[in-house]
Amino acid sequence: MKTIEGKQIISNEKVYPSFPTPQNLQTYKFSMIDQIVGPSPIPLMLFFPGNPESFEARIRLLKDSLSLVLSRFFPLAGRMSEDGQSIDCNDQGVPFIVAKIEGKMISDSMITRNSPSEASVVTRLYPCEINLSTQFGPGDSMAMFQVNQFECGGMAIAMVLCHEFMDGITTGHFVRSWAAAARVSSSESVCPNYIAQSLFPQYEEMKLQKVRPSVSIVKDGKSVVRRFVFDSSAINILKEKSLVERPTRVEVVSAFMWKCFMVASLANNKSVSVVTHAVDLRKRSRPQFAPDCLGNLFAMAAAACTNQHETELGHLVRKIRSSVSMIDGDYVARMLGDQGFLGYLKNLENTWSEVPNDADLLFIVSWCNLGIFKADFGWGNPIWIDRCLTSGDLVYMNGVWLVETGNGDGIEAWVTLGDKYMQEFEKIDELQALASIDPQPITCTLINGLC
Incomplete structure (x- = not known):
């Protein structure tokens, strides 16, 4: 296990879709609106209190349910194409880090970052560095995840998603579908509709x-x-x-x-x-x-x-x-x-x-x-x-x-x-x-x- 600035990396692996992406869906072309938005990150972290269930059991549940939902949100398990105009939906998986935050309670991280020291407390909970200049590039994963365990037993699920593929509503659909898969609930699960790339075909000469x-x-x-x-x-x-x-x-x-x-x-x-x-x-x-x-x-x-x-x-x-x-x-x-x-x-x-x-x-x-x-x-x-x-x-x-x-x-x-x-x-x-x-x-x- 590796420790960096009070963050002990317990595991660093990839989670793959539970079913392979059909060959006819292995290229997702960005829509015109996607192109305008650009490859900036959407960072998001959910904080949860302690739970009688063991942390290890919750990690297994998160990975298994993420694998299921990636089969439906398959572009997230792909990679940005070399020309940056599409996603290669090749089921290469998403990075999934599990970390233990040493000497910190969950309340220590539920703060607004008004100083460099406070910023470092929270940014280390994410799987990568994030700022306004952060961009996804050719070959990059379209999503990254890090699950953090605190001394008190609380947990934070952090993710960084590619904005060029998803807006806030899509993000909400993904998070709720992941949670529904973890509860084996089909009533709240979304079956994604990928028609946007046809409705708003990309403009190849966009300046x-x-x-x-x-x-x-x-x-x-x-x-x-x-x-x-x-x-x-x-x-x-x-x-x-x-x-x-x-x-x-x-x-x-x-x-x-x-x-x-x-x-x-x-x-x-x-x-x-x-x-x-x-x-x-x-x-x-x-x-x-x-x-x-x-x-x-x-x-x-x-x-x-x-x-x-x-x-x-x-x-x-x-x-x-x-x-x-x-x-x-x-x-x-x-x-x-x-x-x-x-x-x-x-x-x-x-x-x-x-x-x-x-x-x-x-x-x-x-x-x-x-x-x-x-x-x-x-x-x-x-x-x-x-x-x-x-x-x-x-x-x-x-x-x-x-x-x-x-x-x-x-x-x-x-x-x-x-x-x-x-x-x-x-x-x-x-x-x-x-x-x-x-x-x-x-x-x-x-x-x-x-x-």
Whole structure:
């Protein structure tokens, strides 16, 4: 066994699909949207309390069920092709590391990383290094896994998946299907639909510089990550303040995050801000695509406002709604088929035509309602999930990642901003009154009791 920085590697092996991939499915071509998204990583970690079942028995269950689910999500067991435009679905398996974290309780790792030492505590729980510049390349595995055991008996299942093959909804399908396979439950298992590569055929001469908005996306400098947790009462207050008919919790929290970002943006001499929201195309198409249609099936809605005069919460909710409503059946139809790339460019022009080039950009992605908190492998639901967002990165994007709290009633907003922006953002009185900042996800007493 090998020990690295308090992480003892118990085993490092590969897990293979339980059934071979048919020959006619051994090449998965990326769709046009996959190409635009690119080969960045999706890191995800699920934390579980201790369990009477032995750790060894749980590892066997995880490997056996992963083998089963890889037969259906077969591209994950393949390798990136040499030209980077497809996956060789050759059943080469996925790396599967088992590690023991020495001298640490599970609560020590359920933290927001606000310092290099805190970052190292959590990043070692993942099977590879992850940052904004991390990319999958030719010959790389499309998924990697690491299962961590803590001194208290708790466990964390970490995975790094290739974004070029899957969006958040696909990730949710995969995690829930893996958990269902572990419980031998067919009712929650997904039979993947791979039609996206035909609906949105890849554009062989795509020039990425032509498909990006002119607004600056990537920032240089020190970044800071904070978690702002809104419970159900805080969300209800935001809904009442919005004065909008039947607002959703994602709408009001997104609008409030934008409102706070405007303060930070204005303090840094920016007059206009724009917020983007990832929108699921499965429900926007006419007719709708099947919910189990895998791949990247989303588009980015964009709404812009002046930072000084358009800060009323209800106005921001309506702006977000309006931008999302532009992604409709016609929007999707323009991107279908062999001429889909031209339709994509038209959609991009329509979305960004009124956004100034010097606008301050804030990405918002919601993982609420993906069912990841219901991923029960046989020992209960996760008590927390993590996305490996870390302070200090010298290349970053201003962004907000939304996910429901463990009880399903609230929302955690993971916010990444430049350090000067975060100084202004986190001191806003209304934000401090409504949200808990970097709280322990669950009390140490309860964690240790569960362990």
